[in-house]
Amino acid sequence: MKSPAWQLTVHVLGGLAFLALPYIFAPNGLSQLLHLTSNPHELTSFASYLFMLGFFYLNYYYLIPALYFPKKYVRYALSIGAAFGIIFLLLASIDRTAIGPEMYRGRFEEHGHPPPPSNAEASPHDFPPPPSSHQMITDNKPPMGFELSHALFLFLVGVFVSLALRINHRLRQTESEKLNTELSFLKAQINPHFLFNTLNSIYSLAIEQSPHTADAVVKLSSLMRYVMREAATDWVALEHELGYISNYVALQKLRLGDTVELDFGIEGKPNGHKIAPLILISFIENAFKYGVNPQEKSLIQLRISVKEGVLTLTTFNKKVRVFYDEEAASGIGIENTRTRLELLYPDDYELKIGDSVDSFTVDLQLRIA
Numbered sequence: 001m002k003s004p005a006w007q008l009t010v011h012v013l014g015g016l017a018f019l020a021l022p023y024i025f026a027p028n029g030l031s032q033l034l035h036l037t038s039n040p041h042e043l044t045s046f047a048s049y050l051f052m053l054g055f056f057y058l059n060y061y062y063l064i065p066a067l068y069f070p071k072k073y074v075r076y077a078l079s080i081g082a083a084f085g086i087i088f089l090l091l092a093s094i095d096r097t098a099i100g101p102e103m104y105r106g107r108f109e110e111h112g113h114p115p116p117p118s119n120a121e122a123s124p125h126d127f128p129p130p131p132s133s134h135q136m137i138t139d140n141k142p143p144m145g146f147e148l149s150h151a152l153f154l155f156l157v158g159v160f161v162s163l164a165l166r167i168n169h170r171l172r173q174t175e176s177e178k179l180n181t182e183l184s185f186l187k188a189q190i191n192p193h194f195l196f197n198t199l200n201s202i203y204s205l206a207i208e209q210s211p212h213t214a215d216a217v218v219k220l221s222s223l224m225r226y227v228m229r230e231a232a233t234d235w236v237a238l239e240h241e242l243g244y245i246s247n248y249v250a251l252q253k254l255r256l257g258d259t260v261e262l263d264f265g266i267e268g269k270p271n272g273h274k275i276a277p278l279i280l281i282s283f284i285e286n287a288f289k290y291g292v293n294p295q296e297k298s299l300i301q302l303r304i305s306v307k308e309g310v311l312t313l314t315t316f317n318k319k320v321r322v323f324y325d326e327e328a329a330s331g332i333g334i335e336n337t338r339t340r341l342e343l344l345y346p347d348d349y350e351l352k353i354g355d356s357v358d359s360f361t362v363d364l365q366l367r368i369a
Contacts (some may be wrong), residue, residue: 291317
């Protein structure tokens with residue numbers, strides 16, 4: 001999320017660009033701003049842009065959330081009308097303000113007359129009489145109808161642009177909340193699924209009265225601590241996720257002993273990368289679920305590599321099971337992971353699954369932050 005200072009900077013620069021835009025395309029460019037003190041029309045035009053910018057933020061941050069979204073459309077329309085009325089009265093007041101000395105002096109030059117002499121002893125007959133102040137204002141100010149239409153156009157632009165941006169922001173916020181809800185639901189499914197499988201592993205050790213049962217309980221405690229504390233967040237350090245996977249594989253190795261040929265390795269360094277928690281474990285669980293049978297020769301290969309911001313996971317297991325329990329056959333883990341990958345890494349992953357008669361392979365390439 002962008003910092004408040006960055007957001008404030010963007011708003012300030014955007015506001016300055018909006019105020020400067022009419023003068024960038026003006027014949028005299030930004031130098032036309034110098035006439036604000038000598039040309040009442042320029043001052044009114046600049047004030048209209050300034051007021052509309054203020055109304056944009058009023059509408060975006062207050063009127064739309066307080067009146068439009070709660071469907072108080074009548075009050076919203078009345079507020080919009082009142083705001084336009086106030087702005088137009090302010091513009092009319094500025095436009096009718098008496099011309100000060102500097103503005104009056106500028107009118108001589110704009111009408112082709114030299115400015116009044118600064119020397120008090122100069123004869124008033126040396127120069128032709130200047131036009132009256134009323135004539136100068138009238139000659140340099142468009143008709144009231146043009147001023148009203150110009151202000152109304154800017155006002156409507158402010159209304160529709162702020163509405164469009166606010167509605168779009170709300171839609172994106174709604175989509176984000178929906179995504180978080182869906183991810184939380186998927187994660188809630190994975191956690192009990194993982195616990196169920198791990199408890200089954202420890203149960204097998206206890207039945208066999210294995211001396212490794214205590215070590216398995218300690219590793220399970222470490223795994224559950226990770227699931228409860230860190231995996232509840234949106235992103236975790238890759239180093240912690242890889243440690244979690246290593247503990248899980250070690251737990252399975254304790255349970256299986258020499259009944260399976262296990263080739264497991266991690267290459268590369270995390271280097272501060274982050275990853276969505278529990279995004280890889282389902283593929284690894286699947287290898288043990290379908291690739292282990294004490295009555296047959298089992299082979300499982302698990303390789304993880306991290307290189308140049310790309311994590312690669314490859315798994316291979318020989319299919320040795322003939323009968324599958326209902327929970328295992330449902331494939332809930334892999335389907336959830338596939339959905340999470342699509343939600344969290346829509347354009348940053350490539351998943352290939354090979355399902356043959358006697359083997360099952362997974363090849364996942366994931367670009368990580």
